[in-house]
Amino acid sequence: MRALVMLVLVLLMAAVSPGPARAGAWPQAEGSGFVTVPLSPYAAQTQGYDRRGVPNGYGTQRSLEFSPYWEHGLTQRWTIGLQPRLTATWMNEPANRGHNFGVSEVQAFARYNIHLGDRDSLSVQGIVGTPGIAQRDRNPSLAEPNASYEVRLLYGRGIPLAPRVNAFVETQLGYRYRSGPAADVVYLNTTLGIRPYPDWAIWVQSITDLGMRNGRGFGADYSVQRLSANIAWDVTAHSTLALGYVREVAGRHVPLGQGGVLAYWYRY
Numbered sequence: 576m577r578a579l580v581m582l583v584l585v586l587l588m589a590a591v592s593p594g595p596a597r598a599g600a601w602p603q604a605e606g607s608g609f610v611t612v613p614l615s616p617y618a619a620q621t622q623g624y625d626r627r628g629v630p631n632g633y634g635t636q637r638s639l640e641f642s643p644y645w646e647h648g649l650t651q652r653w654t655i656g657l658q659p660r661l662t663a664t665w666m667n668e669p670a671n672r673g674h675n676f677g678v679s680e681v682q683a684f685a686r687y688n689i690h691l692g693d694r695d696s697l698s699v700q701g702i703v704g705t706p707g708i709a710q711r712d713r714n715p716s717l718a719e720p721n722a723s724y725e726v727r728l729l730y731g732r733g734i735p736l737a738p739r740v741n742a743f744v745e746t747q748l749g750y751r752y753r754s755g756p757a758a759d760v761v762y763l764n765t766t767l768g769i770r771p772y773p774d775w776a777i778w779v780q781s782i783t784d785l786g787m788r789n790g791r792g793f794g795a796d797y798s799v800q801r802l803s804a805n806i807a808w809d810v811t812a813h814s815t816l817a818l819g820y821v822r823e824v825a826g827r828h829v830p831l832g833q834g835g836v837l838a839y840w841y842r843y
Contacts, residue, residue: 599745599766600696600731602688603648609842611644619823619832621668634668636715636830640679654686654698660707666715675717677709686729695732702727702751721755727762742769756794759787774809786827799826805836815840 603609617638639662646656662679666672686700702725707718727749734742749762763785768778780803790796805819819836823829 599747600698600729602652602686602691602696602698603646603654605648605651607843608645608647608654609840611838611840613640613642613644613817613836613838615640615642615834615836617832617834619830621666621830634666634671636664636666636832638662638664652688654688656684656686658682662709662717664715664717671714673714675709675713675715677707677717679707679709679717680719680723681705681707694734695730698729700727700729700749701725704751719753719757721753721757723751723753725749725751725762736769739773740769740771742767744768753794756791758790758794758796761785761787776807776809777805779804782821795828797826797828799829799831800824807840813842815842 617640619636621634621636640660641662642658642660644656644658646654649655659681660679661677663674663676665674682702682704684700684702686698688696688698690697702723704719704723704725706720706722709718727747729745729747731743731745734744736742743766745766747762747764751760751762753759761784763781763783765781766778767780768776770776780801782801782803784797784799786796786798788796801821801823803819803821805817807815807817809815817836817838817840819838820833821835822833823831825831
């Protein structure tokens with residue numbers, strides 16, 4: 576059970592990263608796209624247990640993730656992308672210490688734009704997550720041992736506020752089928768952002784992962800609610816630096832942690 580909890584903690588870090596520039600409901604222009612290089616530290620306080628299941632004190636779970644993200648406009652309506660997740664994690668509890676390192680998951684996706692208006696966009700996206708490459712017999716566990724399949728519906732709308740001042744809101748609703756014993760997950764993510772100056776953007780996010788309670792045996796089953804605040808600066812016409820902070824504010828079957836993101840985006 577301890578290893579399953581640690582597996583969940585590491586996989587939750589996938590949502591720490593703020594969304595890349597123009598990612599989401601809007602399609603990439605044909606032949607254009609971007610690459611995001613984020614570095615994401617994460618920490619949570621955990622409750623340790625002995626072999627009899629008796630609490631034996633608090634500990635910490637710390638992780639560091641490098642998860643480059645690529646998105647490319649294949650046609651006017653089709654956008655494709657790829658994201659591997661390279662993760663290092665350390666656990667320190669009174670009677671349970673360990674570390675692990677490896678590829679926790681690789682995700683590939685294709686997004687189809689259903690509607691593109693002057694101010695809004697509606698898209699549907701399919702995602703395949705491959706099992707990771709890491710030592711699964713080491714504590715803490717790291718790699719997802721089974722493939723996952725997800726479908727998302729994405730809607731975004733731009734909101735002009737004043738000359739050269741724009742805001743936007745985006746909502747993503749998705750269902751992730753996790754093959755194997757782990758429970759499936761429903762996602763509901765909402766982002767509200769504003770560009771107060773031409774080279775600056777600020778946005779906040781509500782990120783909800785709702786476990787469907789259909790796990791089998793010892794399959795991981797969890798829910799978690801996160802809030803995120805982010806700021807980005809366009810260094811050049813093609814390059815952006817971003818800084819983000821994420822805090823888990825509620826959850827089920829998981830300790831609550833916090834993390835940050837330092838990211839570089841390159842648009843082509």
